[in-house]
Amino acid sequence: MAPQLDSFFKQVDTLADSFIDRLRKAVAIPSVSADEERRPDVVRMGEFLASELKALGASVELRPLGPQPHKEHLELPPVVIARYGDSPSKRTILVYGHYDVQPALLEDGWATEPFKLTVDDKGRMYGRGSTDDKGPVLGWLNAIEAHQKARVELPVNLLMCFEGMEEYGSEGLDDFIEREARKGGFFEAADAVCISDNYWLGTEKPCLTYGLRGCNYYSIEIRGPAQDLHSGVFGGTAHEPMTDLVRVMASLVEPDGTILIEGIKEMVAPLTEQEKALYGDIAFTMDNLYESLGSTTGIYDDKEKTLMGRWRYPSLSLHGIEGAFSAPGAKTVIPAKVTGKFSIRTVPDMDPKAVDEAVFKHIDKVFASLKSKNTCKASLQHAGKWWVASPSHWNFTAAGKAVEHVWGVKPDLTREGGSIPVTLTFEQATGKNVLLLPMGSSTDAAHSVNEKLDRKNYVEGIKLLGAYLHYVAEEPMKG
Numbered sequence: 211m212a213p214q215l216d217s218f219f220k221q222v223d224t225l226a227d228s229f230i231d232r233l234r235k236a237v238a239i240p241s242v243s244a245d246e247e248r249r250p251d252v253v254r255m256g257e258f259l260a261s262e263l264k265a266l267g268a269s270v271e272l273r274p275l276g277p278q279p280h281k282e283h284l285e286l287p288p289v290v291i292a293r294y295g296d297s298p299s300k301r302t303i304l305v306y307g308h309y310d311v312q313p314a315l316l317e318d319g320w321a322t323e324p325f326k327l328t329v330d331d332k333g334r335m336y337g338r339g340s341t342d343d344k345g346p347v348l349g350w351l352n353a354i355e356a357h358q359k360a361r362v363e364l365p366v367n368l369l370m371c372f373e374g375m376e377e378y379g380s381e382g383l384d385d386f387i388e389r390e391a392r393k394g395g396f397f398e399a400a401d402a403v404c405i406s407d408n409y410w411l412g413t414e415k416p417c418l419t420y421g422l423r424g425c426n427y428y429s430i431e432i433r434g435p436a437q438d439l440h441s442g443v444f445g446g447t448a449h450e451p452m453t454d455l456v457r458v459m460a461s462l463v464e465p466d467g468t469i470l471i472e473g474i475k476e477m478v479a480p481l482t483e484q485e486k487a488l489y490g491d492i493a494f495t496m497d498n499l500y501e502s503l504g505s506t507t508g509i510y511d512d513k514e515k516t517l518m519g520r521w522r523y524p525s526l527s528l529h530g531i532e533g534a535f536s537a538p539g540a541k542t543v544i545p546a547k548v549t550g551k552f553s554i555r556t557v558p559d560m561d562p563k564a565v566d567e568a569v570f571k572h573i574d575k576v577f578a579s580l581k582s583k584n585t586c587k588a589s590l591q592h593a594g595k596w597w598v599a600s601p602s603h604w605n606f607t608a609a610g611k612a613v614e615h616v617w618g619v620k621p622d623l624t625r626e627g628g629s630i631p632v633t634l635t636f637e638q639a640t641g642k643n644v645l646l647l648p649m650g651s652s653t654d655a656a657h658s659v660n661e662k663l664d665r666k667n668y669v670e671g672i673k674l675l676g677a678y679l680h681y682v683a684e685e686p687m688k689g
Contacts, residue, residue, distance in 0.1 A: 212615060213365075213680035219673050221360040222352070226669050229352045230335065232262070233668070234327040236309075236344040237337035243287065243310035243378040252287045252374045255309045259290050259347070259372055266354050268292040268370070275375075275382035286382045287374030291396055294354055295367040301683055302367040304400035304640070306632060307347035307407060308376030311339035312657050319659040333665035341663040342656035346406035346649045346671070347372055353676035365683035369400055376407075376632070379592050384635050391639035402605040402682065403636045403644040406675065410651045411624050412498040416613045416674075418606055419646035421521065421625030422633060424556035424596035426565050429532075430458055430573060431549045434584040439544040449582045451548045452534060458586070459550045461576045463526040467509050467519065469554070473568040474524060477560040481522070489514045492622045502652050521625035525555045551591075555627060562593045594631030603643040608685035612677035616670055647678060 222229075241255035242248040256272060263270045275286035287310065314324035320336075322328040327337040339345075350370060357364050375381050390396040411417050432451040439448065463469055494513055500506050510516045519525070532549040535541045556565060570588050577586040600606070601623045613621040630646070637644045649671035655661045 212611075213677070213684070215362075215615065215673075215677055215680060217360040218356055218362050218676055221356040222669060222672050222676070225352070225356055225359065226665075229348070229672065230327075230329070230665070230668070232348055232352070233335070233340065233345055233663075234337075236348060237327040237339055238325055240314075240325045241310045241339070241374065242313050243375050244313055246281070246284060249284055249287070252310050256288050256290050256372070256374050259309055259351075260292075262348075262351055263290070263292045263294075263370070266294070266351060266358070268294040268354070273386065275386060279381055289374075289383065289386055290370070290372040291390075292370040292372075293367070293396075294370070295364055297367060300365065300367050301401045302369060302399045303679060303682060304369040304371065304397055304403045304636070304642075305350055306371045306373075306403065306405045306636065307350070308343045308373050308380075309347060310374045310377050311342070311344070312377050314338040314659075314661075321660055324659075324661075329665065334662045335665055335668065336660055336662045338661055340661055341409070341650035341654040342661065343376070343407045345663045345668050346675075349406065349649060349668070349672045349675045352672045353679070356672065356676065364679060366679050367399070368679070369397065371397070373632075380632055383632060387632070387635050388639045397640055400640055400642055402603075402642050403640060404605070404609075404647055404678065404682075405630065405633060405636075405644065406647050406649050406671075407630055408626055408628065408646050408648045409654060409656070410648055411492065411494050411622060413501070413651045413653055415493040415619055415622060416617050417622040417624045417648065418601065418609050418613070419624050419626050419648065420601040420606065421598040422596060422629055422646075423521070423524070423625075423627050424560070424562065424594050424631070425553055425629040426556060426562055426569070426593045427551070427553040427591040428569060429549050429551055429589050429591055430455060431547065431587045431589070432458070432577075432584050433547045433587075435544070435546045438546050441542040441544050444544060448544070449584050450544050451584050452531075452545055454577065454580055454582045454584055454586065455531065455548045455550050457580060458573060458576050459528055459552065461572070462552060463528070467525060469524060469526045471526075471568050471572045474554070474560075474565065477564060478524060479558040481518070485522070486514075488623070489517050492517065492624065494622075498652060520627040522557055524557050524560065525627070526552060527555075528552045555629070556596050558596055558598060560596065562595055566590055566593075594629045595634055597630075597634040597637065597644075598625070599637070599644055603645075604685045604687050605643040605645045605682060608682035609645055609647055609678050611685075612674055612681045615677050615681075616674045647674070649674070
């Protein structure tokens with residue numbers, strides 16, 4: 211029998227403005243984990259979450275993680291862990307999110323102040339962290355409050371884990387999760403895990419996500435002269451690091467996305483007819499892609515190839531060059547050292563270490579062919595493995611019923627091109643199924659300028675998180 215959720219839903223609607231105000235307060239805290247000067251703000255955001263949770267009656271701890279690796283003068287932000295409910299007769303659901311955000315400056319091209327939540331006449335709520343991930347994190351708090359105000363008992367015990375370093379590689383978190391998943395640890399009692407830190411495929415239809423690509427991030431450092439040189443004096447007389455780097459980076463990938471590193475293609479699991487058939491029914495059009503891109507510059511002209519290119523095949527992206535002149539105007543400098551950055555999104559059945567070996571072998575071979583007197587060093591910056599779960603598990607089927615209850619449609623079952631390494635960590639450490647239950651849509655521009663979360667997605671998303679807890683409390687444990 212479907213849970214009776216009308217009074218809970220009504221309270222969410224009644225409290226919507228106060229929930230938006232809670233998000234406004236959170237967005238106003240510039241919790242940029244990559245910026246050392248913002249570290250106190252990251253900590254302040256964690257303390258804000260802890261205070262809000264305590265006010266709702268949750269048992270809360272701020273767990274320290276120690277010094278930041280390679281930056282020992284900095285303390286890692288604390289992990290906020292909280293428990294709401296402790297009934298042995300109820301299932302226990304563990305939810306994860308993060309309270310840190312990407313950097314954002316008005317001069318980057320924002321139409322509004324990035325750390326001031328701005329709601330336009332179409333209900334689009336602009337602000338850094340609105341959709342990634344402060345809106346979804348607060349969604350769990352809002353669901354608790356709406357249950358309280360509606361006098362509806364939460365049907366599960368809720369464990370919460372909110373970190374402050376996700377946008378900087380979740381440093382320190384893996385060890386924490388593994389430790390707390392052991393006997394006697396905070397996560398030991400979890401029956402299933404839910405993460406809301408991703409997005410719908412389009413803008414109209416919700417989805418449940420059961421797979422993510424991994425990410426291996428690399429740098430290529432090329433050194434030459436002892437200092438930067440003037441091109442008018444030394445141009446044509448010295449091997450230039452920038453020239454070498456551009457040649458090496460251009461050898462990695464074709465304009466159509468084909469990866470040129472030998473051995474990568476052979477690592478990918480073959481496409482089965484059964485898997486291929488799944489793509490036809492997914493609610494996605496090329497116009498959805500073009501809307502997200504803001505252009506019609508997609509590689510493929512059809513839906514199936516586009517989705518496979520995003521989800522189930524690897525990609526290689528060039529991200530930037532450190533040490534090169536990039537300011538407006540002209541400067542005739544020859545950089546003495548440049549560092550190129552690129553990443554490979556990995557998929558089943560790619561082994562991260564085998565990918566590393568193929569990458570380094572390729573770069574060494576190409577650089578040697580240049581016959582340059584400069585030096586070249588390729589390094590792995592960080593890596594997270596791909597993840598695939600079973601969408602037939604009771605955690606997923608319960609979430610599917612919740613989506614249908616709130617949104618009136620069956621969700622698409624999707625994989626995603628991005629990486630959330632903590633997903634695999636939770637699965638391996640707890641041994642439990644992990645569900646990705648998104649709140650925002652494909653046009654939210656997470657990590658970009660003008661990040662936003664639609665008011666409707668936020669309010670209905672709160673209802674969805676609450677409804678999920680009811681359905682997962684009673685779903686038969688199978689799958």
